[in-house]
Amino acid sequence: MWNSEADRDVELRAIVGALVLGADHPLTPAEIHKVVEDVEVARRAQAADAPEVTDAELVAAQAEEDVAAGRTTGAIPKAEADAAIAAARAAREAREKAAAAQPAAKICPPAEIRRAVAEVRERLAKAGVGFELAEVNGGYRLMSAEACGPWLRQMLSKGRATVLSRPAIETLAIIAYRQPVSRSEIESVRGVNAGHVIKALMEMQLVRIVGRSDLPGRPFLFGTTPAFLEHFGLKSLDDLEKIEGAQDLARPRENAAAANAPRQAEFTMQVK
Secondary structure (H helix, E strand, C coil): CCCCHHHHHHHHHHHHHHHHHHCCCCECHHHHHHHHHHHHHHHHHHHHHCCCCCHHHHHHHHHHHHHHHCCCCCCCCHHHHHHHHHHHHHHHHHHHHHHHHCCCCCCCCHHHHHHHHHHHHHHHHHHCCCEEEEEECCEEEEEECHHHHHHHHHHCCCCCCCCCCHHHHHHHHHHHHHCCEEHHHHHHHHCCCCHHHHHHHHHCCCEEEEEECCCCCCCEEEEECHHHHHHCCCCCHHHCCCCCCHHHHCCCHHHHHCCCCCCCCCCCCCCC
16 A cells, blocks of 8 residues: 555555544544545455556557457467467466455454554644644544634634523433433432523533433433533543542432432533
8 A cells, every 4th residue: 555664654644634623523543544445445346456567468458459340460379369469368367366366454454543643643732733632432533722812713703602501500410321211310410400501511512312211201311412522522431530429420310219308419511
């Protein structure tokens, strides 16, 4: 695929940057790897369909054309033509056998893709160009630097940054740490009605319905969305900050049902 290791590194970095820029979602290394391999497979198939023509094959083609047209003047001598045709056929057969016997080897190891991603991140960070290759929601995407937020909001006429209310943060924390969770469970922790807050979080695309409970009435179960991970700059839910009281918050639902009285807890979540 590449003539040298340097060519490989340069092109892989360019491919990673272009793919992440053009993607409509955080791009995972596996997705990048698949695109790289698919393109190279297509290149190889195209090369196989139009292989390099040897001199012997050119001579053979001319000889066959002379015979078909019945030309004798200026034609390639029969002995030479026969030899050229036989050599061309042998070369073609050998090429086809070699192609059939070639194992379907990995074109570009996944480790090379991960290294290219790391190099792009490092180079952008050193360049200080106002955007970065951030890892969010299990993939990578180009994002503006946090420090440049005020100028971007001014240009886009966004005003002040959106700030979640305290009830919204508490409800979102309960859902994030305990999902999937029902509305009644959320309200048992907060001690107040949470319907309007859940609705607002769903409108902000931070929370979604992920299923139904087996409890009577089969109430909806709520969980966070990919937008939640992107909004808070998280790779996955495993990156949620460990906070005091989280163990109680994330206790199994059967324990919550056995609780004698509703409990209230305060949680905070740092917004990036």
